[in-house]
Amino acid sequence: MNALDVVIVGGGMITYDLLLPSVYHLQRTGYVAGIKVCALDTIPLKALKSSVEMSEAFPGQDFEAFPPVSEPEGNKYPELYKEVIANMKPRQMVVVAMPDQFHYTVVMEALKNDQHVLCVKPLVLKYEQTLEIEKIAFEKGLFVGVEYHKRFDRRSLIAKRSFELKQFGDFVMGEAKLIEPYFYRSSNFQNWFTCDKTDPFVYIGCHYVDLVYFITGLKPVEVSVSGIKGKFPNGNEGYMWANGRIRFENNALLSVIDGLGYPDEAAGSNDQSLQMFFEGDHKTGMIKHDDQFRGIEHSYLNGIGCAGSHFNYVSPDFYKLVPWEGQGYKPVGYGFDSVSASITMACMIENEVQGMSETDSLVKRQEMILEVDKKGIIATPANSYINELVVEAARVSILNDGEIVTIEYGNDPRVILRSKK
Ligand SMILES: NC(=O)c1ccc[n+]([C@@H]2O[C@H](COP(=O)([O-])OP(=O)(O)OC[C@H]3O[C@@H](n4cnc5c(N)ncnc54)[C@H](O)[C@@H]3O)[C@@H](O)[C@H]2O)c1
Structure with missing residues (x-):
């Protein structure tokens, strides 16, 4: 090799x-x-x-x-x-x-x-x-x-396979959340995470939009993102929170909330989840992933992390160093x-x-x-270009107070404010 x-x-x-x-x-x-x-x-x-x-x-x-x-x-x-x-x-x-x-x-x-x-x-x-x-x-x-x-989380891969085996039905309504810790505001983020450059939806919400596309293969066609601004410790202004709504090509809706605000003292160390509902023949299907609490709780003698929290949810699934x-x-x-x-x-x-x-x-x-x-x-x-269209649409939307931005596919995919169509 x-x-x-x-x-x-x-x-x-x-x-x-x-x-x-x-x-x-x-x-x-x-x-x-x-x-x-x-x-x-x-x-x-x-x-x-x-x-x-x-x-x-x-x-x-x-x-x-x-x-x-x-x-x-x-x-x-x-x-x-x-x-x-x-x-x-x-x-x-x-x-x-x-x-x-x-x-x-x-x-x-x-x-x-x-x-x-x-x-x-x-x-x-x-x-x-x-x-x-x-x-x-x-x-x-x-x-x-x-x-x-x-995409490499086993639960995503299992969901993708089950969807392909038609075990859920047609995706119709979903909700996702990814709230990163408050202490991120004091990191180097304050130098680049400014309103004109990016926002919590673009930073982390895109993971869940990609995941819904990964599982279902459905393309997003409409994006609306609203943000809440705040000041970083160095005085720069950034979006600290964002609330997005995505419509997919089959009309299904996904709402996504994101932020830099999970309490440092809490057990997290962040908060993230995905729930999707599906329509079947006279019944519905569902996927529900709690993506930060994977069932492991530790209480340490001495606190860990930025805020020194003692009681912690431990995720073995994203990244850990082990013997x-x-x-x-x-x-x-x-x-x-x-x-x-x-x-x-x-x-x-x-x-x-x-x-x-x-x-x-x-x-x-x-x-x-x-x-x-x-x-x-x-x-x-x-195979992930839909994310760039979503990110581009999200930036236009959040800077236009949450106006709906349409994604047009075809030979020349592009994003366009719905009010300007
Ligand atoms: N969940 C995720 O997938 C995830 C998580 C964290 C970050 N990210 C992404 O990773 C990227 C970096 O995030 P981060 O958290 O490490 O940010 P950070 O602010 O901690 O680090 C940015 C780094 O870029 C370096 N840098 C800036 N300009 C440079 C230049 N001209 N030449 C060389 N280096 C330069 C800085 O020195 C710094 O080390 C972002 O795009 C972020 O969205 C992804």
Whole structure:
């Protein structure tokens, strides 16, 4: 097996909580070779390097920091990622973990430099950009995975199969919720999570819209999102809460509430769920997922987390570090499974084409990419583009006080304010 070099661009919360530990584990299981992490400044890189949790879990493993951690904390390097990517061998992997509004530029930079890509969700904020990414990636035979990790939650996969087996009926009405902790307001979010850039629906609501599409295959056709604004500690104004309503092509409705406001002291550590109702022949079907309380309660002698809460719901399903037969601890959960699926897929593609001529290699890579698109488990630009349309529609709606935005499909999909039609 030929392992891939991985460059992670962005060293913030998602890199700390999921991406770097997953990549470290894939390094010791043979899929990843060298690891570089590039951030805007040294502050997050120092936090990653000095993490006790990380060094206990992955003893002896390390990454190369860009900028080097010896640089002064105040210095900013907004363009350094370009240099780091340009110095990679061709057809390795770039993991994009920057604020939403930079995904497009970094993904394009990676593709320009012949790199496979894994991007955190949402891939981009405009549908046209997804198309561009899909096209250039396919032409070059480069794999692009989007990190919609809820697709890898076993309960989602079970629901998808049951739906396909027609065990529920026709989706008609649903409700989803994802409320992240209040302490997020004090994080680096305050620098980029501003009203003009993003909102809680785009940030996390999109997971559940993607999930309903993943389970049912139904396309969203109307989006309305209203927001509640608030101030971050640094004075920036952002939407702290959002309430969205999605109509699907069969007329079914999904409402989604999101926010940065789950109490830090509460047992969560967030609140999330999905309930869907279905119409059958003279009866109804239902899916009900409580996605944060998975039936495990711990009460610790000393409080954990930001607010030091003692009593906690523990989810073994998203991401946890657990003992294993090897050294340290290993990451388990659908978060890891999702990261692993994209990185191992890129690795498999590259191993499959080892020794082939450039022409045969391109044809084979394109074939494998089309198979992943068709399978629809790993989110790719081709099989998750509805999310970009929803995100684009949501941004228009929330900035127009919740007006309904229509998504038109056909040859030239686009979003349009219903009042302007
Ligand atoms: N549930 C999920 O799927 C999930 C969860 C969290 C975050 N995310 C996504 O991950 C992305 C990052 O979120 P986060 O929570 O890690 O944010 P964050 O604010 O904690 O981190 C952002 C990082 O980007 C880096 N950065 C900014 N500009 C840069 C530049 N020019 N060059 C290099 N690095 C730069 C910063 O240094 C920082 O390390 C967002 O798109 C977010 O939506 C997804």
